[in-house]
Amino acid sequence: MIGITKFCIHPEQWFRNKTRIGGTKNINFKIIRDLSPDLIIANKEENVKEQVEDLAGRYDVWVTDVNDLNEALNMINDIGKLTGKIEQSSALSLKIEAGFKDLEKENFKEKKIPAAYFIWKDPYMVAGDDTFINDMMQYAGLENIFAEEKRYPQICLEEIKKKKCELILLSSEPYPFKQKHKEEIQIQLPGIRVELVDGEMFSWYGSRLLKSIDYFQSFQNKMDSV
Helix, strand or coil, X not given: CCEECCCCXXXXXXXXXXXXXXXXCCECHHHHHHHCCCCEEEECCCCCHHHHHHHHCCCCEEEECCCCHHHHHHHHHHHHHHHCCHHHHHHHHHHHHHHHHHHHHHXXXXXXXXXXXXXXXXXXXXXXXXXHHHHHHHHCCEEECCCCCCCCCECCHHHHHHCCCCEEEEECCCCCCCHHHXXXXXXXXXXXXXXXXCHHHHHCCCCCHHHHHHHHHHHHHHHHCC
16 A cells, blocks of 8 residues: 555554545545556545546556445455455455444344434535445434435435434534534524534444444444433
8 A cells, every 4th residue: 555545544654654645536646656556446436537537547446336334345355356365355344244233133123213414514415315324324223314315415404303303413524513513503403412423433434344333332322321
């Protein structure tokens, strides 16, 4: 691994020492040329199509497209094959799969909490049906009230009131929701619980999923205790 984006903050030693090739939407082609990589891993949702196509004309480029847990496990195994690390990738994917199966037994209950997952402010945007976040919400014991919408629709707070929402999740990324935002929304929607959540746990679909398992279980325990 010789190059990362400015958003690749884990592991910390990589973030501090690896060459950064820009952001996911604005990559630095000169730095990439200087690095001369054997393989570039891109992502359909995060990267710009034209930039990826430009790189694919000169390098081996593999584009991931992950919208649920199964696709995440397949991605991990595929990277193992591409990099000659099948044993390691298989062990990782099996551990994640086992952890989520245990979680599924606990949190796939008859009644899930009707919830909305906010990813952006001004305008407010939420996670819709065909997103990885939507799949993770199920494992956290939640029902996405915007499951009939695609991708990341813009919404207004008035819509929340009409959908019998019981819980609003404010993600730490891509918009960095803070306590002040929680308080602002809570004032406007006094009858609905508002919680700040770690966006990495709901939207990072690599090895971070190992941490999501315990996070979702703790989250569900917290909801059950109310």
